[in-house]
Amino acid sequence: MELYTLDIKGLHELIKSGEVSCYEVCRAVAERIQSVEDKVGAYNTLLLEQALEHARQIDQQISQGGEVGYLTGIPMAIKDNICTSGVPTTCSSRILANFVPPYDATVIERLKAEGMVLLGKTNLDEFAMGSSTENSAFKLTHNPWSLEHIPGGSSGGSASAVAADEAVAALGSDTGGSIRQPAACCGVVGLKPTYGRVSRYGLVAFASSLDQIGTITKTVHDAAVLLRVISGKDACDSTSVDQPVPDYLAELEKSLGKPKVGIPREYFAEGLHPEVKERLQDALSTMEKLGAEVVEVSLPHTELAIGTYYLVATAEASSNLARYDGVRYGYRAQQYESLKEMYVNSRSQGFGAEVKRRIMLGTYALSAGYYDAYYLKALKVRTLLKRDFDAAFKDVELICTPTMPTPPFRLGEKIDDPLEMYLSDIYTVTVNLAGLPALSLPCGFTESHLPIGLQIIAPPFEEGRIFRLAHAYEQEAGHFRTRPPL
Amino acid sequence: MAITIKEVEYIARLANLEFSPEEKERFTHQLSQIIDYMGQLQQLDTEGVEPTSHIIPVSNVFREDRVRPSLPREESIKNAPDKGEGFVKVPKFLET
The missing domain is CATH 3.90.1300.10 (Amidase signature (AS) domain)
Structure with a gap:
């Protein structure tokens, strides 16, 4: 060995x-x-x-x-x-x-x-x-x-x-x-x-x-x-x-x-790969053999999870990543005419595509006119998602x-x-x-x-x-x- | 399209980012697709539901205001891209 x-x-x-x-x-x-x-x-x-x-x-x-x-x-x-x-x-x-x-x-x-x-x-x-x-x-x-x-x-x-x-x-x-x-x-x-x-x-x-x-x-x-x-x-x-x-x-x-x-019923809906499903079912049988009692539960708001998550996560990211401005640490662009341009150029050259996409999404979700419809809405659905778990764990x-x-x-x-x-x-x-x-x-x-x-x-x-x-x-x-x- | 190129330009300004014309086009398309998907949240009635911004109930956390050792000045600005005489340097932004 x-x-x-x-x-x-x-x-x-x-x-x-x-x-x-x-x-x-x-x-x-x-x-x-x-x-x-x-x-x-x-x-x-x-x-x-x-x-x-x-x-x-x-x-x-x-x-x-x-x-x-x-x-x-x-x-x-x-x-x-x-x-x-x-x-x-x-x-x-x-x-x-x-x-x-x-x-x-x-x-x-x-x-x-x-x-x-x-x-x-x-x-x-x-x-x-x-x-x-x-x-x-x-x-x-x-x-x-x-x-x-x-x-x-x-x-x-x-x-x-x-x-x-x-x-x-x-x-x-x-x-x-x-x-x-x-x-x-x-x-x-x-x-x-x-x-x-x-x-x-x-x-x-x-x-x-x-x-x-x-x-x-x-x-x-x-x-x-x-x-x-x-x-x-x-x-x-x-x-x-x-x-x-x-x-x-x-x-x-x-x-x-x-x-x-x-076992949340909603997690076995469409989109679950058959081999993943089979292996999971094997695992559940093993757990039953070990003494576990396997029952079905419901997490009814599951289909809203991805939308909620990507609104909350990107909103927080857009605010957290505002700190990268080329001043105290990190990359600073070589060319700029003003302080503002230094920020913009450093960030635009320093971040990759996915990070920019998420900063943009988050900034959008937090911006005037969209805050209630997206960010606040997501925080409310977050409450419902949490309640789903609270209820299941009863x-x-x-x-x-x-x-x-x-x-x-x-x-x-x-x-x-x-x-x-x-x-x-x-x-x-x-x-x-x-x-x-x-x-x-x-x-x-x-x-x-x-x-x-x-x-x-x-x-x-x-x-x-x-x-x-x-x-x-x-x-x-x-x-x-x-x-x-x- | 859930959002327009004009909106992408406006959001980019708020976020201190700048994009090439091709990037703007790609982002408008991708962000529209994602925002459309997120639109499913609108269909749910959340009247009377409290928002959850943070999962554990902590509000302000205070500590004694005592002087403690901290990083030496040189150490704390070591990562700054431009510095001198113990300061971080930035382009001039005030009129004199």
Whole structure:
């Protein structure tokens, strides 16, 4: 068994027992990166020398009696929209191509304090706006299972890095599915925690009422390990919630019992790919065998979710991205006659097409004459979407859905049709609008060996419930043992 | 078409963006398609429904107003494209 194929759990046991050093782990992953990164294209920035040096330092600390925690010496990848002190944080945008943050995001501080080794920064759709990572200004990322297919997005770099064993685990961000959808495409585990569970300090803002940092891992166990570390109140993010952080590993190991799992009838309407539907039904049978009671529920406003989401998200984005003006950081145009022209030229040259499209949509939705008809209307429908979940969770403990309506599509297939691309987020966006936690994990493959994901949703702050069902299903189904043929 | 080229030009001005004629045409077409799709929200009666702008009920969050260490000045403007003497430089915009 190659070291780079192991998850956090497996590596931790070897490091703790002294069987392998942190340096050996880091070197194994670094060599793996060197052998497959040309094909996958997961990373914007690689820090292999620093990572190896860091791993060596950690070994030294261990030899002097330093404690070995769960993340000690674990090499991780970080999405390139999460600030890392002294390391470029580009958001895969020309406008931030040279941006080097002078501080760490809170999640990075917490991971570093636990001994995480930073391998590099991963590719994304520019400013996390997209569902295929094709909107990156720098490079294409490929799906490790089939290089002609999308890795999903926007955290496509993080998901493909973990799937290709180019990182043991990764962080991503999820505004409308950007962790769960790429996790589904790449056959790995993606967790979007409850809104407010994890500090967003140092996450480059896209849509602040929806954005959440989360994890991409090889197993459910590893998601539980990481969530424990990154969760909790942070004085630097006033939207982080002061709720006790449970021992998620203990939660995961509790017996499953007989959870009542709801299947939303509206999610099985037209548009669901037959192979996705079949794999999901197989998964539900497995869950029933494990003790779950599967019942139908209704989320009646589902068909309005995409419209609502893209109004709310673009409105917030248009306001958040007003800060890029070429003054304090980021790209500044070479030629301009006035301050105003400097703003306009810097923005017009620095942003890519999808980011401009969303700024335009959001500005439109917020502009005089359209505010009530679009933005305010969307906020009201958001209330109804949230009430749908509140009502469903009166009856069931968890909700189970497909993560994505289709298997991963081909690179280039939807890039010229923005609306078609938006519709691939149909099953993930409502979770963000309602602020709920949700996790995507593999539930099998298509006939052509492309991964398919299923999503488990819980009420706010009930991540532990998700972990229990996801872990039990994962161990029974065993899909995580199948690796991409790289 | 849900929106016209003229509206696209107006929105672009509000957003501090500028487009070539071809871009304007493409955006008018794409944005119209998306806005048409969003029009489905209009068909739903939301009379009496409270808007949700933020999912958790937090209003103002206060902290003690105490002096704490912060980034050194040089560090904080390190990323500015043009700077000097501890300041960020921009083109002159006030008449003297």
